[in-house]
Amino acid sequence: MVKRVSLILLFVWLSIHAIGQQDAARLETLQTEDDKVIQFAEKAPEYPGGVLTYIYKNLRLPQDTSSEAKFGTVYVSFIVELDGSVSHVKIVKGILNAPMLNAEIVRVISTMPPNWKPAEMNGKPIRLSMTLPIRIESK
Helix, strand or coil: CHHHHHHHHHHHHHHHHHHHHHHHHHHHHHHHCCCCEECCCCECCECCCCHHHHHHHHCCCCCCCCHHHHEEEEEEEEEECCCCCEEEEEEEECCCCCHHHHHHHHHHHHCCCCCCECEEECCEEEEEEEEEEEEEECC
16 A cells, blocks of 8 residues: 555656656747747737827728728737837738728838837747737728
8 A cells, every 4th residue: 555655656746747847848948949939928018008009099091991891800910029029910800891901900010119018938038929909990
């Protein structure tokens, strides 16, 4: 009986030790690979004044947008880089029949000043992929 309990305790200790080593290796990879893009971070990136405030302030709705296309939600994804800039801006789901509007949203995000405070993992800045819903309600 004592031998069985000892074996179980040894197995549990080895399992915990192995998991800890895997986590350490994974975290080391995150810390050393600057080109790796992460989907989740301990600390989210921040844009001074708010990213949606910047987008709505700088968004110019195209005049030729049909009335049906002036309402809806555009989902746009991009990467917040280590230097506070954005890259790889693309529409994940746009408003149908509004290609100019979708392109305008890509333009606004692509030309953002590099003022982002990057996301962090273990106290180190990382590249983070974000997807934002942008609600359009034009009159």
